[in-house]
Each structure stands twice: as C-alpha cells, then as structure tokens.
Amino acid sequence: MNNNNVLVVGAGIAGIEASLVLAQAGKSVHLVEREMCIGGNVIKYEDVFSNLECATCMIAPKQQELLANENITLLTLSEVTRVEGSKGDFTVSIKQKARYVSMEACIGCNACFDPCPVSLKNEFEENLCERKAIYTPCPGALPNVPRIDTDACLRFKGEDCNLCKEACMFEAIEYDQKDEDITLNVGEIILATGFRPLDPSKIPHYGYGNEDVYSAFEFERMYASNGPTQGNLVLKDGKTPSSAAVIFGVGVDDYRCPSSICTMYSLKYIYYLRHKLPEIKIAEFYREICVPCKSCGDFLRKMQETGSEFIRVEDIKVTDKKGSKEIVYKIEGGDEKTFTADMVIVASPMRPGNDAEKIAGIFGIPQLSDGFFAKQKDDISSVISGKDGIYIIGCAGGPKNIGESITEAQAAAGRILSLSYQTSGQ
Amino acid sequence: MKRIGVFICECGPNIAEKIDIDSIVKEVSSISGVEIAERYKLLCSKDGKEYLKEKIKENKLTHLVLGACSPKQHEKTFIKVCEEAGMNPYLCNLINIREQCAWMTPDREEATAKALRCIRAGIARVKYQQSLEKKYLESNVDILVIGGGITGLQTSLLLASDARKVYLVEKNPDLGGMVSSFKSLFEGGNVKSVVKEKMEKVLENKNIEVFTNSEVKDVLGFFGNFIAKIEKDNKITEVKTGAVVVATGCSLFDPGQIAKYKYGKLDDIYTSLEIEVMNMGGRIVLKNGREPQSVAIVHCVGREEKGYCSKICCSYSAKFHDYLREKNKDVEIHNLYYDLCTSQFERGRKDISVTRISDIEEITEESGKKHIEYLTGDGKKESVSVDMVILLPVIEPGKNVPELAAMLRIPLDARGFFAEEHVKLNPVATSLEGIYIAGCVQGPKNILESITQSEAVAGKILCSLIPGKKLEPEVMVSRIAPSLCTGCQTCLSVCSYGAIVFDRENGICVTNEMLCRGCGNCASACPSNAITHKHFTSRQIYQELTEVLYPSRSMKEQK
Secondary structure, three states: OOOOEEEEEOOOHHHHHHHHHHHHOOOEEEEEOOOOOEOHHHHHOOEEOOOOEEHHHHHHHHHHHHHHOOOEEEEOOEEEEEEEEEOOEEEEEEEEOOOOEOOOOOOOOOOOOOOOOOEEEOOOOOOOOEEEOEEOOOOOOEOOOOEEOOOOOOHHHOOOOOHHHHHOOOOOEOOOOOOEEEEEEEOEEEEOOOEEEOOHHHOHHHOEOEOOEEEHHHHHHHHOOOOOOOOOOOOOOOOOOOEEEEEEOOOOOOOOOOHHHHHHHHHHHHHHHHHHOOOOEEEEEEOOOOOOOOOHHHHHHHHHOOOOEEEEEEEEEEEEEOOEEEEEEEEOOOOEEEEEEOEEEEEOOEEEOOOHHHHHHHHOOOEOOOOOEOEOOOOOOOOEEOOOOEEEOHHHHOOOOHHHHHHHHHHHHHHHHHHHHHHHHO | OOOEEEEEEOOOHHHHOOOOHHHHHHHHHOOOOEEEEEEEOOOOOHHHHHHHHHHHHHOOOOEEEEEEOOHHHHHHHHHHHHHHOOOOHHHEEEEEOHHHHHOOOOOHHHHHHHHHHHHHHHHHHHOOOOOOOOOOEOOOOOEEEEOOEHHHHHHHHHHOEOOEOEEEEOOOOOOEOHHHHOOOOOOOOOHHHHHHHHHHHHHHOOOEEEEOOEEEEEEEEEOOEEEEEEEEOOEEEEEEEOEEEEOOOEEEOOHHHOHHHOEOOEOOEEEHHHHHHHHHOOOOOOOOOOOOOEEEEEEEEOHHHHOOOOOOHHHHHHHHHHHHHHHOOOOEEEEEEOOOOOOOOOOOOOOOOEEEEEEEEEEEEEOOEEEEEEEEOOOOEEEEEEOEEEEEEOEEEOOOHHHHHHHHOOOEOOOOOEOOOEOOOEOOEOOOOOEEEOHHHOOOOOHHHHHHHHHHHHHHHHHHOOOOOOEOOOOOOEEEOOOOOOOOOHHHHHOOOOOEEEEOOOOEEEEOOOOOOOOOHHHHHOOOOOEEEOOOOHHHHHHHHHHHHOHHHHHHHHO
16 A cells, blocks of 8 residues: 655654655645644754854745645644554544634734733743733744633633734634544654753753853844844843853763754854854853864854854853852863853753653654664664654754754655655556 | 736735725826726635636736735735736736835835835836746656765665666776775664665666766756766766766875874874774784784874864774774773764763873884874873874865866865755755765765765655656746857856856857756846846846836826
C-alpha cells in the first residue's frame, strides 16, 4: 500500500521546511503544532548568526507559503495523543483545542485586544510584558488569528463578558467552538519538536534569578523590535546599562553542550549590545571558543574587533552587589579576578523540549541519555529514528543551528520521497 | 482598449474608518481608462471574490487596481480571482493601503491623501503592465552525481529508481572516497555498512551507471535539461540529466606549508590521513618499525592560516586514542590544542589528556625523539618529547574545485568551498538551479553531516524533478534588447544565477529565460538601458513613482 499522507509534528523551521518539500512533491501533509502560531523558536530572534540576517525576513516567506499550500493541513493548538500501527499505516489520534476565533472569518486586525479587561503575563515574551485573554503572542505571529485563553477569559470563568465579540466586525469570535478529536492515517511521521534552552537557574553560579541577569530568550526578546521593549536594551529600573557580561559554556560539562551554538549565539549578543549601545563595556566569559563553520571564524574576528573583552575562564560566580552584578572568575593558571556589570546575559545550552519524554512514549521511540531523540544505529543517518517510518529532524534530535535543521528537514523528506519512488516504481 | 476597474476594500473598519474611501472612489473615477470604481466591504471574503469576478466579466475589465491589504497577505488570493475570471493576473495591481496607509498614518485626511496617491500611482502603472504567460517545460529527471565517495554513493542510492537513472562519475579507479581508508568512524556505525555495502548496492543497481577513472569535462544547459560530457579512457560519453550533484569531497591542508611543524623534514611526523591509512594496514609504527611509546597529537594545524576551524578534528582525534591503545595499551598520548570544538573530551573520556596551548614554537629532533616546544594557554613555555607526532590539518577544498566551479558556473565562497544558495535556507542548493552540493565540497563536515546533505539533495531533487511533470520557469524575467546592447558585459558580473551569457559572434549579451529568477540586478546595472525586467520595466516604475511624488504634475497634464 502506498500511503500518501505524512504527519509532521512541530511547526518550527524544520517542520515547516519538511512540510513544504513533501507538499511540493505531491504528498498530503498534516502539520501538527502545539502552539497557536507557527515558526517555533526562530520567530523569537531578531537576527541570526553569522550573517546577522533578520530572522523574520528569512522565515516569513516560508510561513506564508506554508499557510497558502493546498497540500498542507495545518493543525494548530493540537497535540498527538496516541499512535498505533506501523510504517505505511500509522493511525494517529490528535487533540485540537478550540481557538474560539474563526480562522476563516478573522482578518487579524487585533481590534478585539483592547476591549478585553483581563491582563496577564505573556509567556511568549518570557513574561517581560503583558497580554490580554484574547491575544496573539507577538506582532507578526502567523497565522494572524488570536485565540481566547480560557484559563484567563472572564466569560469562560462564568462571568457575563462578550467585549471581544462586540469589538469584532467580522463575527469571528465563536464562544461555542469545541475541542476536537481528530484521527489520521499516515504512512510516515516526522518529529520536529525542537528544543528549549536549559533553565539557567540550573546553573547556580551564573546568578540567574538576580535582577538584570537575563536568560538567552529574555535577551532575544528584549532586543527584538516586536518584543516587550521594542528592541531597547534597558535595565529593570529603566536605565541604560553601561556594562554587560555574556557568559557561556563555563561549568556546564554535564550537558551535551552545543559548544558551537552557544559560542555563536553568545557572539551574536556582542553584536546586539554593541549595535544598540555603541559605548557599552562588554566582557564575554567562556571556556572554549568553538566556531566550526566556514564563515563562523570571520564572525568571531569581527566581534573580537568590537573592543569587547574576551575572557577565558575556568570558573565563574555571579552575585548581586547592591544593584550591580559582581562576577568573580578564575582564569587559566588560577588567578582570581572580578568584573562588575550592570547586566548579565547567560547563554545556556540547548535541551530537549519539555515534553520529550512524553512524546517519545507516545511515538514509541528511544531517547538518548540526555533526553534528545535517538537515531537508529545500523545505517548511519541523522534523520531515521529507532522506529521504522518515524523520522527525527532539527533540535529534537540534538542541538543544531538553523541551516543544519533545514538540511535535516530536506533530508527526511528525501528519505520519504525516495522510498515512495522506489516502492512504486518497482 | 484598456478598461480598468478600481476596487477599494473597506477591510471592515480597518480601512473604512481611517480613510475616506468615497472621496478616493470619486477622484479616481474620472481618470481616463477607469471604467468602474467602487468600494466593497471585504474583497478577500467569499462574497468579495465572487463580486470581483462578476465585475470583471460584466464590465469586460482588462486591468485591475485593488486598494486593500499587503500583497503578502492576499496577492495570491486575487491572482486566483483574476485567473478564474479569465483575466491575466499580471494586469492586476494590489495597492497596500491598509498596512502602509490606514495603519500607519493616524490623521484621516493625511491617510486619505496618501492612499489616493498610491492608488493613482497603481492606475498609472497598471496601464503599462503587460500580460505575461506562464511557460511550461519538459524536463529530464535523470541525475549526474560527481564524486563516488560516501556522499555521492548515498545520493545515488536515494535517487535511482525505475523512473530515474543516475550517472555516477568517480575520477579514481574505485568508489568509496576518503572514508574507505578509515577503520572506524567516530560518528558511529561501522565502515562496512557505511561504505562497503553502499558500494555494492550502487554497483548492483541497474538504474545507476557508474563511470570510474572518469571525469566530467563539461556541463551545459539548465535545470531540467543539462547535457554533460564524461571522459573515460579518452572517450567522451554524453549524458542528458535534469540535475547535477557535486560531491567531490575535500583535501587536507598540507602542513609542509608551515615550517615549524617540520612535516616532511623530520621522520615520524604524520598527518591524520596518513595515520588512518597506516592503521588500515594493521600497524601504526615509527620509521624504524617499532611501535611508538609516546605520541603527541597537534590540533588545529593550519587553522590560523586558513582562517576557519574544521570542527571534526577534535572528534576524530579521540578515535586515534583507540587506534593507538589497541596496539599498545600503555602508549602515552598528549593532545596539544587551541580550542576544543567538542564536548567529547569531557564526556566519558577521562582517559584523554589535553593541554591547551597558545602556540607551537618549534619541533626539533633530540636523541631520536621529537621535542615540541610550546606556549601554554596562559603563556608559559613548556615542552614535551615524544616518539611520534600526529598533525591534524584543517580540511580544505579539493584541488580541482576552482576548475569545477568554472565549468558548472557556480560561485565559491571566501574560503574556496562551493557557496550555497543560502547558508541557512538552502544549504545544498547553489545559485544555479539544478546544481546541488553535498558533503565536504560545501565546507568541513563529518560523515553523518555529509550523509544528511546527500539525503537533503535527494529531497530537493525528488520534490522538483518529478517524472511526467513539467517545470514552470519564472515569468518575470529579464530580456536584453539586441539593438541596444553594447556588449559591455556589466550584466554578466551582477547576475548571481548564471542566466546571462555573452554571445561572441554578435558581441552582445543574452539572457537565458530558463535560468533567470527575475531579481532585476542586470536591468538596473545596464548602462545602455538595454535590459527590460518584465513586470518591472522602467516605464512602469517611472509612471508609478511620478504619480506618487508629483501628483499635481500629472493631474495638470491630464487637464
């Protein structure tokens, strides 16, 4: 039996690319995304290393193409709950949460946001700003259709509020939408469930939790022009920092530290800081500099020429000293020194997504000891999982940069398409 | 006779509340050529699309100007409407008065004035737009793969089927490439299944034609229609293919270029590849035939000189520990490195001793041993004496790469590797459609990454070259007027897609419409104004801009 349906789980850059390639070849693709919008972690970034290209400009055309593609069925707010069967004949159960806003009728004008009386922390913005109970995570999010957060919405708590519905000119608000159970039959499955950065509070010596010590994503959002500060780098008290420290790769040997990715994105933070605050004093603390791509070395040199200090350290400890951060560090040879900064950015390694274990269980695939999904061992390939018919792409299988994730997406598509040609042709 | 229809979308309150649509409709109604101007509540809705189709038919409209949202949002929607109504979609102009006027300009009067200018400009432009027709092209789906190493083998196996033939060209007598000299792989898997079995499968596959001892001498044509000349024993075979995959691998930097390493000058100083070959032969021994009791592995050889890190050397150096200890478990191994590009050393390899250095000062011979003087990470002078030195040179582009690039008309990057079309978004494609790169030709890579690239190339090819399906080349391409071209070839230098060639016989440049992707670089660079970019002609742009910048002038002209 030649099953033309493919399930792709996760609509980050890898999942999007895999879907587009398969759809172009005529496959019928079902793309399942847990969140309300597509783009994954990449849409959180303003610029990407090493060419400092604008991330949105890069991914938006792919997102648009995906939304317009007739061979791709996108299921947002959806999670796979059960998988049965085997290669060529998987039966997949999906739970899709109601959005309470019609995807067809809504034109994305956002007129419903203002009247909503509920404000709460915006998780997408790393809780650095607020959103309403009816919301999109950030300007530019796609599909540009809000959802109602029923945990926060007054109406869903039993109160008599329909302010969003009144504000909508297009009758797009549908309070009576219901969660749906969907069953699909697919031939192959691609898992592209991505990563999350390690919670920096797991590295106590980085001092995360003190004011003005920022995680990587907090800093990305602060720098983003569509983020909570519209791209202004400011301290909690509203002042502009005059000094900043970036720390990566120190004392994180227990993690499969994606040394190259941590190095590269930490270097990008020098650019972020220097670009917005040309006079700021910057110190970059690191253990090893790993810049293993043909253009990465040039990026390193460029950043070294910005007048920022690069300090190789064996150990580091960040503490709060009356508002400013005191960084005590040990250099090679053992001398201890101190650096004081207004702002500290801690670049932590990539970790598997929060639900990796659950997902591995649902799909029946093995994990590595660090939680990333394992690849099969016999025939060397970076996209074939331990279970026939299931493929793993992007950061779900280990730390990767965008180019590598895209390559794996095309690779999984290549594997699937090659198979269907070889079985149908012979 | 041009019959222009102008329709302004209210977009609910989005445009209607911010812009005085009625006054715009009134203003543009009187412009010559405008047959009908109306407002509508939501053009992108189902009703709106039907309304547009009816209006087009009813009024026999030839041209359309829509004042609505961003083309990013609904250009495709309206292209479809035009096609369904029997109108050429290239005669439709979608003017963004929502994002660029209604949402940007708070003052209603100013927003209206701005929207009016934009729509007038759209009308002025649409009059000069030309209907363009889609082209369809038969394509050949067979594939030429250059390079029979692990990457080329994997690519061939994934692509070959009864519907698609693969021609695999290898310059050496045997397939397998560099990896066939490795005894084990740090990436996992074993050499037997990774290389040997693939070689056998390739040789058995009736849909793969293997040319060993052969070279590709020329590749002509374009995506879907390449002709390649393969030379074997002074005989040329011509094959027709739809795409070309370059998988010719890499070389290692020659450490002899840096005097201090004494490579080739002193005995018992080897490169990593020499160690692999020696190990494959069963023994890693000194010149005198004895096994080394102490070895220094010097990392990053040529990194400073070449300007980039090869990323795989740290990982494979760990494998060398196994090679050496398998033969002599007491061998003493020192790693001298600059930066570790792996966490492998920290991960479960407590048996590996590493010394961070900032420079190798000198390697000399002292009583049969190599004496390495180096500066440690914190600048102290230290030294070590060993029987054998293993240098880990950086990976560099193969020697034939510049020649190959010229033949294929694809660019190299600053480091001399093949340049990808886009580092992140299209890493295995090149600027010339239909020519793909996989493995170390594109940059240093481990085996796993090379295989991933070969799989990605298969994905790119299998989704675009489909048996029985015609190709649809870009419609908005450039065209060079032979009578105006002076043959200066400025356009050649700005074309990234190899779409322009110089016709020596006539002394002029010619665009290959099959390769052109419509970027417009050539049209703006041409000093003789000989190049027209279809759908972006000078006249169209001039009319549009004049109307935006000097509305009064054109209004006067009209009166």
